[in-house]
Amino acid sequence: MANFPSLQNVFTATRNTIQRFPLETIATLAGSVFAIFLVSKEYGDPNTAFYTKAILSSLLCLVAFLSVSLYFSASRKGYMYRLLASFILGGLAIAFVYSFEDDISEVEAQQFVVLSIALHLLVAFAGFIPKKYHQEEFWEFNKQLFLRIITAGLYSNVLYAGLALAIVAVKELFDLELNEKIFGYLFIAIAGPFNTLFFLNGVPEIQNSKNTLALSYPVGLKKFTQYVLLPLISLYLIILLCYEAKIIFTLSLPIGWVSYLVLVFAIIGILSFLLVQPIATSAGNLWMQTFNRWFYYLLIPLLGLLFWAILYRIYSYGFTHERYYVLLLAVWLTLLVLYFLGSKNPKIKFIPMSLCFAGLFSLVGPQSAHNISKWSQMNRLTSYVQKLKTQKLTTAEEKNMSSIVDFILTNYAAEIVLPVAKDQLTALYSSQKKPTSTEILKALGVQYHMWNDNSSNYFNYAYPDSDSKYIDNIQGYDISMVVTQDAVINCKNCLNLNAKNYSFLTEKKDYGIDLTINNETIALLLNDFVNNQKQFDNTIEKQKKITQTIDSKNYQITIIYLEIDGKISDNKKTINNFRIKLLIKIK
Incomplete structure (x- = not known):
């Protein structure tokens, strides 16, 4: 029972x-x-x-x-x-x-x-x-x-x-x-x-004479490690070693995200090392013995790849919080390798202890991720401002400077930029408490560029208030509606104004959309307007409202662009998605 x-x-x-x-x-x-x-x-x-x-x-x-x-x-x-x-x-x-x-x-x-x-x-x-x-x-x-x-x-x-x-x-x-x-x-x-x-x-008591912490190794844990984790580690190791050989023979630079792959390999490897530790030296566990003996040796060439990748990114673009933590983990892994290879009786508690202290080390003080990233990016910004005094920046340098200002405004107070170029920025900061990246760079005589490797192939615009502005003043207009590229409006006699019924129909066209009000069809030429307006370019930060006015026989229509994006090919923009607001005045 x-x-x-x-x-x-x-x-x-x-x-x-x-x-x-x-x-x-x-x-x-x-x-x-x-x-x-x-x-x-x-x-x-x-x-x-x-x-x-x-x-x-x-x-x-x-x-x-x-x-x-x-x-x-x-x-x-x-x-x-x-x-x-x-x-x-x-x-x-x-x-x-x-x-x-x-x-x-x-x-x-x-x-x-x-x-x-x-x-x-x-x-x-x-x-x-x-x-x-x-x-x-x-x-x-x-x-x-x-x-x-x-x-x-x-x-x-x-x-x-x-x-x-x-x-x-x-x-x-x-x-x-x-x-x-x-x-x-x-x-x-x-x-x-x-x-x-x-x-x-279920938290076990450490000092308990009745229930001592006697080792009890689950068989399932051994099989999970042997048949799942170890094959994964072997696969990652082969890929990473082949990639390292490739960049050495071709004398090329490692791509940035390879550092994350090395960290994944190290994390899975350390987890496996911890899981098999009690039985690693037992007879009949050849796989475990081999892995336990060679894991930290195999980490050495991969640590070289990890340092190469992250230090090159830091040298080229300075510290950010993410790069700081990648470098911190690389240093931690190096200490781990030195400890386990150099100690006769290494203690596995060194792994969580050292990683815990590394995390606390990164949070507070002048050596923290926040302060190091701030110091690094401010130094980069200062060097560009000094260079501006003697020569014009290239497009690549303007792009770098744009990303620096974006990073600083996103993660720190806007006021810290002022001392870097007080003469050029004092007037701007006097009129605005929180100037945008575009406005700061414009005051410095630099064109703003969006930081996107593929920005030359795409464009996007979003009116800053488009997500929060639900109530509008439509004085002077009779009808307001929001239209998107996918949602079709098709309503008959859905509005009555001055004792007259109105029906609405939208239809997507190559040039934009057709809006039919009762029996009159009005072509909304969105494509032509987008291609003729520089405000949709990626080199301009999106802050100002963009409107388009269309007159027809019976209506005057003002289009407010809320969101729009698309592709650029041969200097021509093709719209993929849009969300617009129509304000309609009946003549």
């Missing part, structure tokens, strides 16, 4: 988990409550930024608190020390998140991900800092954590799918009106409290 866990056992396990991890539970509940608030609010709510940052803070605090709990559990120090350390780490995490702008930028999101990864890595070794290190115990602890994450994710997904289907069934079968946000609330309840408490319940 099957044995099912009683509610009493569930309550007991939940209570024990909460007692063992009280701060982690509070962080989980706080994040879940703020997530529910966020889901319940309407789009554009002024508190959205606050709720978003509260959720991100809760996520970081949860992981930070768990690291502290594992450390003090292993060290057996007083509970007050644990609380104090948790509050300090949690306060720093909250301050870090709330330093972000309300509209979190891509770089700030990147910083959050790096800190989150660093804190997760801290969980892997925090409990082994205050105690004597045992390799097998460390491996077993992290294996159990890894399997618990997978199990918690599986349970949570199945539970959510089942309950969501039950809600749909009740809604359809009993014809109930249910708020669609109920699915968001359900997801939060399962992904938050349920998933987290389920995971925390």
